[in-house]
Amino acid sequence: MTGALIAFLCLLLGLFLQKQSNLPLEKITKWVNAYLLNIVLPALALLYIPQINPGWDLLLPISSAWFTFLLSWLIFGLLGKVLKWDNQTTGCLVIVAGLANTSFMGFPVVEGLYGKEALPTALLIDQGGSFLLVSSLAILVGSIYSHKEGNLRAIPLKILRFPPFGFLLLTITMSIMGWKTPEFLIPLVALVGKTMAPVAIFAIGLKFSLDFESLSSKYYWFGMGYRILLAPLMVWLIYRNFIPENSLEFKVTVLESGMAPMITGSILAIQYDLKPKLATLLAGLGIPISILTIMLWYYFLG
Secondary structure, three states: OHHHHHHEEEEEEEHHHHOOOOHHHHHHHHHHHHHHHHHHHHHHHHHHHHHOOOOHHHHHHHHHHHHHHHHHHHHHHHHHHHHOOOOHHHHHHHHHHHEOOOOOOHHHHHHHOHHHHHHHHHHHHHHHHHHHOOOOOOHHHHOOOOOOOOOOHHHHHHHHHHHHHHHHHHHHHHHHOOOOOOHHHHHHHHHHOOHHHHHHHHHHHHHOOOOHHOOHHHHHHHHHHHHHHHHHHHHHHHHOOOOOOOHHHHHHHHHHHHEEEEEHHHHHHHHHOOOHHHOOOOOOOOHHHHHHHHHHHHHHHH
16 A cells, blocks of 8 residues: 555656656656666566576466567557558557556556465566566567667667666576575665656656547557457467466466556657657556456456
8 A cells, every 4th residue: 555655646746747847857757767777677687587497387477478468569560550550659559558567566456356375476477578578579679660760780789788688688597597696685676676666657657648639549549458458368368278267377367468558668668759648648547447457357267
């Protein structure tokens, strides 16, 4: 409850600062996004990924996040070509609708509905799925759809220079080799990691604006429809063939696939200038809208 109150206050602060004409809002937004992407994400990588013990049994729930992201890329990539969308719109939908809010929203929802025994599966999906995706493939998508003419060859170098990706490679190597994050670093990276939710919500508040035109946008409902309806439906249809339907693991996997768009994904889209207004609306307004569909999925799963 305290965390939710802090997040709400951060949202209000962001909305308040947005209205102050004497503030350098673009610079503030740039600094906040840089903090999230270049400091918080690497800290979270050091905190969680070396703790994951690689094993084939982990792949099924983890793969659901990768499956829904790749499906998002396929669907919106094809729609963008057929319907002649601009690259920024297509890239925004691929990233923001393709990534679920499996931690800030997912953890408390899953724990509240299924208890603490459901958290390990949720953690795997978030850290092995959503977090790795936003630090790797999402960067590739952002680079591709935001590139300027003749700049495609710079994409690999841009990805390698992105701090979260470097830390991702480091921490995956640590996990494979069985190396743990040094104990003296744990309190520091844990403290930095705790700032993810409130600072991300603050960043949303800095850019969030609601108007009828935004809500009537077909792009918004394409993104939300995919994230909270089609993505969990496809996971339910496919993964029940591999995971027992009445198992807690299966229910958590489907439910996490139906969470609202990932806030960090929207921050990444903003960083690459992929329709910032659409990105913030999907992540910000997506949370209250998805509460209803999450409850419907919960009762549907039994």
